[in-house]
Amino acid sequence: MRTPDRAAPTLLADLGGTNVRFALADTGRALPLMDDSVRRYRVKDYGSLAEAIRQYFSDTGHEAPRAVIAAAGRVSEGETVKVTNNPWLVAAHTLQAELGMESVHLVNDFAAQAMAVPLLAHEQLSAVGPQPLPTLGQRETQSFVVMGPGTGLGVAGLLRRQGHWTVLETEGGHxxxxxxxxxxxxxxxxxxxxxxxxxxxxxxxxxxxxxxxxxxxxxxxxxxxxxxxxxxxxxxxxxxxxxxxxxxxxxxxxxxxxxxxxxxxx
Missing domain, CATH: 3.40.367.20 (Hexokinase; domain 1)
Known part of the structure; x- marks a missing residue:
């Protein structure tokens, strides 16, 4: 059995109806995202997500033993997702086997967006309207809506209760x-x-x-x-x-x- 290589980067994918974006993260760094690794591909140019990932690895010269896929659709029990406005059906175990990876994890794209909010620094935020920007994570109780338009409209909730963050996955765009x-x-x-x-x-x-x-x-x-x-x-x-x-x-x-x-x- 192969020993997992924890020093190797993790593949990140943002999968929508029109585009799929890839990047690599080195989780051993303070700022994990490897900025020069970000690439965008058109969904219509590839027959499957595995095909697009192989193209990304070929273009960048990188490999990754693990992947986290943030997909614009409802993730069924962490295993499969049919992306809205996208012909691909993605199954985690199938993709893992096709690419010979150690693990593939699927997550709803706006759940992933919500998870990212507590990681934002104050200087990365912009105020819209007269209210001052909130300070993330310094109050016991905070509630956020996370939303954004792309091929569709993604909506998630983010709650902080008793010092813990909870993500609410929704289909609020509909x-x-x-x-x-x-x-x-x-x-x-x-x-x-x-x-x-x-x-x-x-x-x-x-x-x-x-x-x-x-x-x-x-x-x-x-x-x-x-x-x-x-x-x-x-x-x-x-x-x-x-x-x-x-x-x-x-x-x-x-x-x-x-x-x-x-x-x-x-």
Whole structure:
């Protein structure tokens, strides 16, 4: 039986619907992440996660005996995950056998994001709004919402009780959208016609930008271009297309409203 090599790095993977990002961590260091090891690959270019990992090892010249996979989907008993908006089905033991690794561990991506929050230094945080930044881990009772848009909308909770951290895994991104303004109502009406039930994720994600753009174009009576999320973002950044600017502003406003609702819920 091979003796585990604890000095060897651990492979980290952030697996979403569009991209998979890899990095290596040396757990013997004060700052484990090996910064020059980070690479991004498009999911559609590979038939499986194992294939993408082999490409990463080939590109970097590194190997790793262990892996921790943070995946955008519900992890079933720590063994399998079907990633939302991604054709891959990932099973920990199968991946471990395919790659000849000592261990492979699966975790929900936003559970992993929540686990990272207590590790953040104060100078790594930015305040949004008038309230001062909290000091992490210095109070017995603290509650946090952890959320972020990508291919979908990830949501997790993080609780500190009696000095211990607990992560709450959720599917909060699929909660129903609550309209707060007259424009929200018009957007909801158009998305409801297209999709039926409208979740927060229909707007707060990459494809959500396109959904909002099409809805706002219809509300304004303007012809809509066949833009991708990247097109909309690029035109908003340059200010070359006022409708794209409005789309990004609208997404940010809805994101803020949803964040506030989640804070009230938790």
């Amino acid at each position: 909660a129903g959208f609550a309209a707060h303004t007259a424009e929200d109502v018009e957007i909801l009406h158009r998305l409801n016609e297209r999709f039926g039930r409208v979740s927060n994720e229909r707007m707060i994600c990459g494809n959500g930008l396109v959904n909002l753009y099409l809805a706002l174009a219809d509300i304004a009576g303007q012809p809509a271009e066949e833009y991708t999320p990247e097109d909309i973002t690029a035109r908003a950044e340059t200010g070359s297309d006022p409708l794209c600017v409005r789309t990004v502003e609208t997404l940010a406003g809805i994101f803020g409203s949803v964040a506030g609702d989640l804070v009230l819920s938790l």
